[in-house]
Amino acid sequence: MSFFELDGLTKRFGGLVAVDDLSLSVDRGEIVGLIGPNGSGKSTVFNCTMSRYTVSDGSIHFDGDEITDLKTHEVVENGLARVSQESNPIDAMTVGANIKLFTLPNSVTSIRGGASDDEIFNYAARLDLEDKLHEQPDELPHADVRRLEVAKALATDPEMMLLDEPFAGMNQQEIDGLVEKFEELRDAGMTMIVVDHNMGGLMRLVDRVVVIHNGTKIAAGDPEAIAENDQVRRAYLGSSEAM
Structure with a gap:
């Protein structure tokens, strides 16, 4: 198979x-x-x-x-992870916080917590976003917003x-x-x-x-x-x- x-x-x-x-x-x-x-x-x-x-x-x-x-x-x-055709970051949160959101557990019984700052940095760095972790998504150029969508997917460790x-x-x-x-x-x-x-x-x-x-x-x-x-x-x- x-x-x-x-x-x-x-x-x-x-x-x-x-x-x-x-x-x-x-x-x-x-x-x-x-x-x-x-x-x-x-x-x-x-x-x-x-x-x-x-x-x-x-x-x-x-x-x-x-x-x-x-x-x-x-x-x-x-x-499995999906990068949607519509970019939908949360503009009230920083780039780093948007990525971290996708590392949080799905339930209170989960043993997996949110990623560390180093892990968030590494997810961002794979898409050349490591220097923009403290920016808001609506401050980014369009191409970086699309890269953020990929970084969010990567944060689920697919x-x-x-x-x-x-x-x-x-x-x-x-x-x-x-x-x-x-x-x-x-x-x-x-x-x-x-x-x-x-x-x-x-x-x-x-x-x-x-x-x-x-x-x-x-x-x-x-x-x-x-x-x-x-x-x-x-x-x-x-x-x-x-x-």
Whole structure:
């Protein structure tokens, strides 16, 4: 069994099938891109994985265990974290306090307390935010706010991250810098699935790409093969023009 597996994942909203019998696997240490046109079901896949949505059919396995019916905090405790496409720091708290919030226990019976100042510094340093720990999030440039979202996810000590539009609103230099940070995380053992509409940043980063359209997988392969795939081009553009 792979490190992470979706087996026949299906999610229905009434008569709408948002994700339709989707199967994919991710090996430990791999970075997989999940792409598709708007409304293709990418965020729904992430919401099902993190138990924000209940699964209509199929199963989800992570590191040998089935996590399909776990609560969200249990999924996180098992080692999965998500970076949402919407940045949502608490502006009344410093950058460091925002990161620390994600190290606090989920219940009074938990034996795990909040991280130390040194640990918070290290989480921030992995995203080049160590000099901004005492600033407020609304004082940061947009790219640093996105990096803060990643640092918050890292603070849960995940083995795998789901990255939802991590490059949103960034310029090319900022994207290149964040790609380097993700590559460093992968070198340290992190597994990732990345959803993003910036094909340049995503294709440079990932080892493999899975393409979904109308909730169904239509292609999978390395970035070069996907970029040349006529079915993928038609799904995006309605023609076989280059992506």
